[in-house]
Structure formats: structure tokens, C-alpha cells
Amino acid sequence: MSPPSSSTINGSGDPAPAVRVLGFSPSPFVTRVLVALKLKGVEYELLEEKVGTKSELLLRSNPIHKKVPVLLYHGKPISESLIIVEYIDEVWASNGAPAILPRDPHDRAVQRFWAQYIDDKIPPAIRVLRSVDIAEEKEKAVGELSTTLQYLEEAFVKCSQGKNYFGGDNIGYLDIALGGLFGWIKAVEKLAGVKLFEEAKVPNLISWADRFRVHPAVMDVLVDADILVDLTLKYITLFKALDLGLPVEFGKLAQNLN
Amino acid sequence: MSPPSSSTINGSGDPAPAVRVLGFSPSPFVTRVLVALKLKGVEYELLEEKVGTKSELLLRSNPIHKKVPVLLYHGKPISESLIIVEYIDEVWASNGAPAILPRDPHDRAVQRFWAQYIDDKIPPAIRVLRSVDIAEEKEKAVGELSTTLQYLEEAFVKCSQGKNYFGGDNIGYLDIALGGLFGWIKAVEKLAGVKLFEEAKVPNLISWADRFRVHPAVMDVLVDADILVDLTLKYITLFKALDLGLPVEFGKLAQNLN
Numbered sequence: 023m024s025p026p027s028s029s030t031i032n033g034s035g036d037p038a039p040a041v042r043v044l045g046f047s048p049s050p051f052v053t054r055v056l057v058a059l060k061l062k063g064v065e066y067e068l069l070e071e072k073v074g075t076k077s078e079l080l081l082r083s084n085p086i087h088k089k090v091p092v093l094l095y096h097g098k099p100i101s102e103s104l105i106i107v108e109y110i111d112e113v114w115a116s117n118g119a120p121a122i123l124p125r126d127p128h129d130r131a132v133q134r135f136w137a138q139y140i141d142d143k144i145p146p147a148i149r150v151l152r153s154v155d156i157a158e159e160k161e162k163a164v165g166e167l168s169t170t171l172q173y174l175e176e177a178f179v180k181c182s183q184g185k186n187y188f189g190g191d192n193i194g195y196l197d198i199a200l201g202g203l204f205g206w207i208k209a210v211e212k213l214a215g216v217k218l219f220e221e222a223k224v225p226n227l228i229s230w231a232d233r234f235r236v237h238p239a240v241m242d243v244l245v246d247a248d249i250l251v252d253l254t255l256k257y258i259t260l261f262k263a264l265d266l267g268l269p270v271e272f273g274k275l276a277q278n279l280n
Numbered sequence: 281m282s283p284p285s286s287s288t289i290n291g292s293g294d295p296a297p298a299v300r301v302l303g304f305s306p307s308p309f310v311t312r313v314l315v316a317l318k319l320k321g322v323e324y325e326l327l328e329e330k331v332g333t334k335s336e337l338l339l340r341s342n343p344i345h346k347k348v349p350v351l352l353y354h355g356k357p358i359s360e361s362l363i364i365v366e367y368i369d370e371v372w373a374s375n376g377a378p379a380i381l382p383r384d385p386h387d388r389a390v391q392r393f394w395a396q397y398i399d400d401k402i403p404p405a406i407r408v409l410r411s412v413d414i415a416e417e418k419e420k421a422v423g424e425l426s427t428t429l430q431y432l433e434e435a436f437v438k439c440s441q442g443k444n445y446f447g448g449d450n451i452g453y454l455d456i457a458l459g460g461l462f463g464w465i466k467a468v469e470k471l472a473g474v475k476l477f478e479e480a481k482v483p484n485l486i487s488w489a490d491r492f493r494v495h496p497a498v499m500d501v502l503v504d505a506d507i508l509v510d511l512t513l514k515y516i517t518l519f520k521a522l523d524l525g526l527p528v529e530f531g532k533l534a535q536n537l538n
Contacts, residue, residue: 086397086431100389102396112385127370131358138360139344173344 041066044080044092046073048245048253050145051103052091054202058107058122060239061193062114073257104137107198123195129181133188136177137199143170144203151210152254164216167207168223174200175224182226186233193237201234201244208247213254299324302338302350304331306503306511308403309361310349312460316365316380318497319451320372331515362395365456381453387439388453391446394435395457401428402461409468410512422474425465426481432458433482440484444491451495459492459502466505471512 041059045052045068059066071077071090083092083099092099093106100109111122123130143166150163181188181196188196211218219228235244299317303310303326317324329335329348341350341357350357351364358367369380381388401424408421439446439454446454469476477486493502 095386098386100386100393102393105389105392105396108392109385109389112388127367128353128356128358130370131363131367134363134366135358135360138363 038094038097039065039067040096042094043068044071044077044083044094045069045090046071048250049090050202050204050206052202053205053243053245054103054198055091055093055106055110056243057193057198057202057239058110060243061122061198062110062119064110064114103202104141104195104199107195111195120192121194122189122198124189132181133194133196133199136174136181136188136196139170139173140199140203143167144200144207148203148206148210151214151216152206160214164214164218167218171207171218171224171227175227178226178230182230187230193234193239197230197234201231201240204231204234205245205247205250209250209254212247212251296352296355297323297325298354300352301326302329302335302341302348302352303327304329304348306508307348308460308462308464311463311501311503312361312456313349313351313364313368314501315451315456315460315498316368318501319380319456320368320377322368322372361460362399362453362457365453369453378450379452380447380456382447390439391452391454391457394432394439394446394454397428397431398454398457398461401425402458402465406461406464406468409472409474410464418472422472422476425476429465429476429482429485433485436484436488440488445488451492451497455488455492459489459498462489462492463503463505463508467508467512470505470509 041064043052043055043059043066045055047068047070056066056068069077069079071080076088080090080092081088083094084090084101087101089101091103091106092101093109094100095113100106107122115121123133147163147167147170150159151167154160154163177196178188182190185191187193188200193201207218210216219231221228234240299322301310301313301317301324303313305326305328314324314326327335327337329338334346338348338350339346341352342348342359345359347359349361349364350359351367352358353367353371358364365380373379381391405421405425405428408417409425412418412421435454436446440448443449445451446458451459465476468474477489479486492498
């Protein structure tokens, strides 16, 4: 649709841009969508949802799940992060934009398999480590996350075939699926006081993560783990203070972190 | 790979056929794969797993989940039913075989969205209604299933645009995703003594189901709800009798049902 260029976030009275994302910066699922758009060089407008409330546009665009991210392309909404990433890959398939999914059907199926595995295993464990105070449950979540990362270490070796990314020479579907969650995995390491990325166990994943987070399509949209840690801690305090009631703009909240 | 023809199930000493499915006939996820292969006119060999045990080939082919279905194409395994269905669509994309996913990226994303919704909502509810004896939990599952079917009724109207199937003139991805589960939804209606397909609430889905189950790609592979009901009841008795221990061949079990 558009030539590679930096994304724009504008709040002017111009007509709505072709691509809008209903998002919330700390969401790992929103990160996936933004990385995919950056990778394709698609300009977009990010509309930040406010903490503790849901916009009219979000409710109308994703009436089933009422969750971010939603991608609006010429006003037509698509929901669910991995589905959006595939959609982006299909809509911006030409003009020299890098492919997100590999061409070979078997390789595509393998990447879809691992992406589904990631979504089955990692977000539930993050949720437990971020919020649950029961030691037994936390221990279980740490065990599951460690096992998951070890399987992904093996998957990386097979998929990358000695190259830099799951996708080979450039980041692809599985890089985006796992990479979007990277900040939160690092954040729960700090919050729960555990070590998940152990050099002895997942050396290739650690190197991959170091490359992923400084990739041009990633570096501006990946939220730093320290920010997520602060946000989690302030969130808890804030929500308690507000008795879980009043809406608070994430923008204001984020300002408080600096 | 092959011209349209009927599938073959052979147990001869010939070299392994190009397409093999590790399956278990009552599994709704296996049904999806078989319908997709039939639709494409792909010959396959179905290798039935035995009840209460897992074959060496299954454990080797799907070491992460250890579950059917697995599709083996020239020996290379693919797991997870919806991923297999997409894989089939991509591998057998030409030679006049009908497309499973629509061509338009937006339409594809919409079908993927609903398929994911189906997998989030329907199998867990079926599991509860098939096995849990707590009235409160059953009531909740019935409520969730009814809501899900009503959303799918609306989705059908939008996707089919007045035609016979979610996929339009022929069955497609979403028909396969929901249709594979159809027998089990009817079975739990009987097992739990509830009405899920109500004419007043989901008239279009009821008509769709009547067409789906007699479609040439479906009629030979869809397991009848009465069989599933009998199987569930006999399963419970049988597994209790065997103290959940000994492996029992599904073939023998199935013979007992007639």
C-alpha cells in the first residue's frame, strides 16, 4: 500500500488514515501487530486505549472479545494478533516488502504450530507470575515457562538453520509471535525473582533476543522490561487506590514512570 | 498431488502412501482433516490410534502434544487440526481442487477469527457436558454453547451471503472448523438432555448442518451423534472396568456398538 517509511501517530483533524491500530502499548499482542506493520513499512496511526475503560470504537470493532489489538484497514476491523499478522502479510505481499510467513507450506505449518504453542503456554504463565501471590502456582508457572523456552530453543535451531532469526535472514512470523512477548518474559523474571533465560539452557534464544530487540522494525515498538515492571507495580497501587473504578489514561500513567 | 478420487484405507505391505493421517475416528479434530482431504480429492491412509495408548509413530510425529490428528505427507508430520487444514489447502492449491480459505485477505482473516473462536469455546464446553456431573458447571457450559451458536448464526449470515455454506457455494475453512464438531454438539445434546440447536434461535445453522452432513466430502467421515453417545456411555463403563489401565482397540470398541 505504501512505501517503507516511519509510522505516524497523529491526532489531527485529517481524514482517518488507511491503517489504524487500536492498541495499548504494554500489550505484547499489540507489539506483534506494530512490528509486522513496521516490517512491511506500512504507515499507521496508533490509537491508545485508556486503562480501565474501552473505547466506543473498540467495542464496535471487536464486539466478541472487546480486546486490543484491532487493525482497521479502510475502516474494516480485524482482531486477534496472530490473525492480524497473517492479514498484514497477505495484504502487503508485494512491492518488495519482506514476507512474514515462509513460502513453503510445510515451513508455514511449522511456524503456525509453534506460534499456537507459544500462545497456549506463555501468556497464561506470564499472567500468573505477574499477579498471583501463591508460591505453588508461581513455581508451576516458572516450570512451564522454562520447559516452553527449551522447546523453543530447539525450534529455533531447526527453523533458523544457522541464520539469525526463526524466519532465516529476517524476522518472520515466529519471531513476531515470540518476540512480542519478550519484554513481558523479562519483566516477570524481575517481578517473580526468577531466571528464565538461562545461558546454559537456551543460549540460542538469548542471542536471538539480543538481535530481535534492536531490529529496525522492533526497537521503536518493543516496550522495555523495566517499564513493564514499573507499570505492573504502579498499576497495582493505582488500581487499589482507585478502587478499580475510574478510567486512567495510559499516557498519564506512563508519564508517572519517568 | 493426486486427481480427485475416493480415499483408500489400506493395510497392505505396499510402501507407505504419500498421505497418512494418524487419527481416531470419534475425534472431531480428525474429522476436520479427513473432510479437507476428501474435499481436495486427496487419497490418504487413515491409521487409527488405539484407545488408551499412543502409537510409537504418534509420539514421534507429535512429541509436544502427543495428540491426533497428525498428517504425514511423504513422512513429514504436521499437527493441530486447523493448521493441517490450512496446510492441505496450500499443498493442494491447484488442479481444480476447491479452495478451502477464500482468496480475499479480509475474508480469510474473518474465517480464521471465527475458527479460533470456535476452538476457544466449543470443545471445552463439550468436554464438560460429556463428562462432568456437576449441574452448575453443566448449566454454565450449556449457556456458553448457546451463546456461541448464536454468534455463529450471525457469522453464517454474514459469511455465506445467502449461499449454502460459510464458504459460499462450497464448504470451506469455517464449515470444516465448525462441521467437524457438529456430531459432538448433537451428542452432548442427547447426553446432557439439552437443546442447543433451537429452530427459533439458530435457524440458518440448522439448515447449514443439514446440508453439511450430506455433502460428498463429509458424509463418509462424519461420525453419527448416536454412535458418539453410545461410545461415550460404553467408554465410561469400559474404562471403569479396566481401571483406566489396559489399552483397548477402538476397532473392537466400535464393533461392540453395533
